[in-house]
Amino acid sequence: MAGSDFRPVYHPAGHDNDLRVAVQDLRTGRWLAMAHLLDRTDGWGLWTQRTQVLAAVAAGSDVVQAWRSEEPRSVAASVMHTRVLVERAVRAHRARHPRTRELWQEAWAACRDTAEMSPADPVPWVCLLALALLDEHRSMDEHRQAPPALMLPRGPWGILAQVDKRDPHNREAYHRMLQFVCAGTPGPLTEAANFVHWASGSAPAESAVHLLPLYLSVERYRRERGQEKALDLHWVAEDAVRDAGHALDTWFRYSDLRRASQLDLNHLAHALWGAHRFGEAAQVFDAIDRYWTTLPWAYRTRDPADQELAMEVFLRARARSLAARD
Template identity: 70%
Template sequence: MAGHGFRPVYHPAGHDHALRNAVQDLRTGRWVAMARLLDETSDWDGWTRRTQVLAAVAAGTDVVHIWRTEQPGSLAATVMHSRVAVERAVRAHRAGHPRTRDLWHEAWTACREAADLAPDDPVPWVGLIALAALDGRQRMAEHRLAPPAPMLPPGPWGLLAEAEKRDPHNREAHHRMLQFVYARRPGPLSEAVNYSHWAASSAPVGSALHALPLYVRVERYRRERGQERALDLHWVAEDAVRDAQRALDTWFLFCATDEASVLDLNHLAHALFGALRFTDAARVFEALGPYYTTLPWAYRTPHPEDRVLAEEVFVRARARCLSG
């Protein structure tokens, strides 16, 4: 596996072969495989993950609209409609599109409708948290509630509570909250650091939230343009090594790695590699198999937008760890 000729694979479905098949059908304009897959998904973790991936693919198509037209009573189609609407609003905001406000309103309405029709589902609430990150000035009252603990900022804590009520420690809900914290204060990352450690501290063993602090560390590295320093001690600092070790000990060693987020696994492999914990990193690379994600590896290159460079960094890091 560490030898020459290895080519990593990027696919949003990762190890989820059933999801990969549904994505393939979705890309050809068909919704039946997606509907069947969601009908067979019985846990909220899988439901949240699969609807997120499917929405990212469907956002540039009218497949979900066709599905809703043909099956107007489908709750899954209603939730997917909210998912796609949120994805489109987030993309428009990122691109500075003039229709962002309209798309945000459509997505907010779609999420509220989905929450009413599927009251046990955490995904509509996750969508509302994602939309809160677009309200950087916290104009809406529900986006500036008092935090549940000291050192945390005001925010959409009521929305997070609704998601948590339905699926405690929902991975995406907390990642969306982290995006909100970034958007609220683009300067120092102290609030994001506090948030990530607060979320991880209350998570049970095996929860992906134990990897959340690794994302904040990568964001700090990106903002400080760490790859430009001749001597980079960012990843071997005591707190960086501690974050990587905690994610390994409290998440990776207890989770079903074939069901884990490929992005989380890449962040852990990246953190352990940077901390010079090559043997531990090798275990994560083995769990990844052929799958990789462009981030966080791209931030170790002089041109983070160049996927080829990111892939090269991943391959070199993987080979170094597995060769040991």
């Protein structure tokens, strides 16, 4: 797939073939494949990842509600119901919809109910972290708790601790926390940098938490509006090169790439390419195969909303990296 006719595709399921089948079923208004998939999903990390993808697809329909009506005692259906309510509330907040507060309250109550129904599940608590972003003024006590270490800001640390108790270093939970910290920092992202350093400091080798610095680097670049600078010094700075290498040598070398987030793989390939570590970037492009994501490539263009421009950057980076390796 190194030829000029190679064209990547986007799919929320990535390499997860079973999830892809369930997503297709959802899009046609059916829930049975989703129910069967979740019934045989092992491990909280994969459970979190799959429910997040399914909720993003199901949020615009009543498929999950139909499932709950058919199987009112299904815990998985209740978890998905909560996921969908949270997804709708987050979207409403993003669009500044007048019903945002109502949807937020409904989703918050569902999180608490599902947490009681399924006490070992980290997802209701991950969902509460997602909803914390809606509290822009940090008016809720649970969103301004004292941090577990110096140099960290106040925030929903109790909620994060509940996730960690159930699934230590849960990928989505730490991303939600990073988003919360970044949202409260209009200027330099010093507190966010302290957070990712603290988070990755205790994460095991295979944890996707080690990629958080790469996301933070992209957020810095986005805020600086450093678009279309293919050789921008931002990406070859000592910290950026070190963070890319660290993510490669810890997460990429040790994790099960069949279950890896496509966003994580694309961020790592982007970071290694930007750091001029082309041969190593080629290894990550091999793992990506044809399942690309628009971000972070879109931020290296003159118009981040133009997917074709983002694909051009992705293909250019891929071709350069494969050529260096071959």
